[in-house]
Amino acid sequence: MFGLSPLVAAVVAALGAFLLSHWWFGVHRRRKAETSAGIAALAGMKWRECAGLVLQAMGEKGYVEAPSSRQPGDGGTEFLLVKGDERCLLSYKHGTAYRLGEANVRDFANAVQLQGATSGVLVTLGSAEGFARDLARRYDVDLIDGRSLWPQVEPFAPAALIEDIRAHAARQISHGQRIGGILSLALGLVVFGLGSALQPAGAPEPPVVAAPAAPTPAAPTASVPAAGAEAPATATAPAPPVEAPAPAAPASPQFQDEASRAANAALEELAEVAKLTDQERTQRRLVAASRVADLETANNAIWSTQSTLVISMVSGDGIDKGIVNDACAILTEYEELRYSRLQLEPPAGENVPVRWRQCQ
Structure with missing residues (x-):
């Protein structure tokens, strides 16, 4: 296969697939997961705390808040920032439900002119529509949505x-990394099997060089007997031919390492x-939830989604341990439920927030 032995081709294919999956989940997917978790964390803060982080990020760019510049804006708060002779109006809208449209941009542009600012920055944890971005330019x-805001406020x-x-993001991608490693190894095994099957059956084997045979002593030249002399009674027997050793059959390669097994x-x-059929999968999920509900620390356990198990706890203590x-x-005994998400519901009346954990 491409001039390589099946074993070498399998190692190259498995290593290439592993490096690709490692980059995809370890870099690309991790960055997206951290950004999503960061936006959710900012949304969980009070708007003053989140606005303070935004002001710190603007301060890193050289902007300073003008005294007594805060005033209520359209669903948020506006700040007048100064950087040398430049005056910038900053509007922050808290919450991930915001969808900035053309009307928001026009209203904010009018506010920038009324404040006598030379530029404006419209910030939200939500998102901005495509037409709104064109109008903002x-x-x-400057429109800053949640995905572009988190990298700016993360240092603060x-x-x-x-x-x-980061721990939450690592738990989210750990399942993908494991699957990527298994599939990479499976690809190597498939390439090895195909390479072995595609090899020609009658491939020439390297010639076996036989050791040179020892020279056979030459028979003495018979001399012509003289008249009346008797012929010699015995003659020298010819040496037996030397047979070349048969080539040994090549041993078939086998994987004996622990990783392959x-x-x-x-x-x-x-x-x-x-x-498994859909009915068997559903039955296994119900059995798993019933076993979790029988725990002393749980009142009930039901599936809210295909991958989320809601557990009503007896007490809010000891959530993580x-x-x-x-x-x-219990869930890791079922292969399809190994990476389920747990939604931990505290008892009614206890001042404990709902938490989520990921089985690994």
């Missing part, structure tokens, strides 16, 4: 918040799960 207004966010966001076992288990470990130990 015409009015010299609390360290504990950053750690939680583990990959084969994982593929077999995934294949068994794929054979008690019920999570017990529930995940």
Whole structure:
């Protein structure tokens, strides 16, 4: 295959697929997951705290808030910023539900002119429509939505918040990284099998060079006997021919390493799960939820989505160590439920927020 042995081609294919999946999940998907988690964390803050982070990010660019410049705007708060002779009007709209349209941009552009500012920055945790962006460029207004805002305010966010966001993102992509590694190894095995099957059956084997045979001593030249002399009684027997050793049959390569056996076992288990019918999958999910509900620390457990199990807890204490470990130990017995998400509902009346955990 392409001039390579099946084993070398399989190693190259598996390594290339692994590097590609590592970049996709470890860099691209991780960056997206961290951005989404960062936007959710900002939305959970009070608007004053989030606006303070935005002002710190603008201060990094050299802008300083003018005294007594804060005033209520269209669903948010406006700040007049100064940078040398430049006056910039900043409007911050809190919440991820905002969808900035052309009307928002026109109203803000009018406010920029009324304040005597030379430029404007319209910030929201939500998103902006395409036509609104085109109109903003015409009015010299900078639109910053949630996905572009998070990288700017991340350096000023609390360290504990950053750690939680990165840990949450790592849990989200861990499943994809595992699947990518298994599929990379499976691709290597497939390439090896195809390469072995496509090799010509009658491929010439390297010639075996036989060791040179020892020279056979030459028979003495018989002399013509004289008249009346008797002929010699015996003659020298010819040496037996030397046979070349038969070439040894090449041994068939076999994988004996632990990684290959583990990959084969994982593929077999995934294949068994794929054979299940929808009714069997539903029954397994109900059995798993029932087992979780029987835990001493749980009142009830129901599936809200295909991948989220809502658990009503007896107590709000020990969320991360008690019920999570017990529930995940049950779910990991089912291959299709191994990476389920747990929604932990505290008892009514307890001042404990709802939390989510990911089984690994």
